[in-house]
Amino acid sequence: MINSSSTSKPAMEDSTSAPESRKPVSNAPEAANPAPAFRSRNLSIFYSNKPAIKDVTLDVPSRKVTAIIGPSGCGKSTFLRALNRMHELVPHTRVEGEVLFEGQNLYAPNLDPTLVRRRIGMVFQKSNPFPTMSIADNVLVGLRLNGVRNRKVLNERLEKSLRQAALWDEVKHDLGKPGISLSGGQQQRLCIARAIAVEPEVLLMDEPASALDPIATMKVEELIRELCAKYTIVIVTHNMQQASRVSDYTAFFFLGNLVEFDGTDRLFSNPKERQTEDYITGRFG
């Protein structure tokens, strides 16, 4: 195993070491050197003293899509959850190293994890709308928990979030219907609308399309490409074609180590590490 911190260059430390990003989807000029949203430094996470990720040093570029790939148990979901401290919901968890979010250490002792999670939204593998709530209430629940009561503000945010989630046209006449009455793909986009309604800066997605049919998957992927103009997106996926389609950067994890991090185009066409090539070409194990 090659040590991650010695082989993988932090994405944005300097202009010469930054991996190539794919061409932007729009024609808008790409920022020459986007600042990282997250900087993980020598991050290790242990579940009951068993390391899930080891000494991971990685910069997650801002307003880009970063995919995390790797076989089951490699630590990719743990790394994702470490970016908003969701892994702490698992008992007997221990963290070494640090994660800086816009310069602030997420693991500082006095930091409230719920405040972190307001700025860093998450979408899970299985869509999970609140079953007793309507479509509108599902979208607005986060805002209401944050104390927003102004009807005009709520209505505006409801439409804006559903539009951003590419769901507005499909549900605008059915906002009072239960969220679980929607199809699987629509439910997942509803969850994305719920996540972006509180206007986070980051969206973490843990296999957001793995339970969806191909058309619903494409809609979610298209949505990811549109959302990355406004949000930093980190997506865990087992689907390498999906990683190559939607992401600007890709990180490959194996046995808790970050093996390689590079621009997606480069990692999928000419990976530097043999382990990466073996994995993405299906010569693994």
Added chain:
Amino acid sequence: MTVRSRHILKDFESALELLRANVLMMASLTDRSLQNAMTCLLDRQSRNGALTIADEEEVDALEKTVDGQGINILLRFQPVAFDLRQVISAMKLSGNLERIADQAVKIAERSQSLNRRPELEEVSALGPIFLEAITLFRDSIRAYGDNDVALARSILPRDKELDEMNRQITRDLTSCMSSNPSRITDYVHLLFIARYMERIGDHAKNIGEDAVYAAEAKDIRHPTNVLVS
């Protein structure tokens, strides 16, 4: 040369092996066509020229087979990295091989025309050019087959030497035309044959470039073009 472990999907591994085998079969047939065209010209063996012409159909069919297999692999397995480069380079190689086989046929046809006429002393002057073109072709195939990047990179400067040999023979044959106008048609045949050999060198260079891409993911085409990033 890096030894790669086998793919988890046996069908994918088999499809890649079959694709490669068909490209190498095409190369072998093309090599035979070139040799037959050469003996047709230099040894006045018109029958060998007929063999070159007969082989063309098989090369053409293999080109379509390779393209079809490549498209099938892209559709079914969505290869990436080294595997993707193997498929792309195989499909590009097949196009170049088909063009080389075409050049061999044209050489054979013009050689057969020459063989129906009295022997021309200047024909032998094309021997070294033919030999260099065939050597370039064989080296390009060896570079592809063995992932030999150094050999592949050596082809570009050698192709320039072949170009210079072609320019020299063109000058010589042009002066022969003025000194021996009764054989002007035959000299035109020789000029075209020299031009076909020069084209074979160009295709060998393309194959060498594809071999570098397949092995190293480096695009070495058009190195002096400022518009190429």
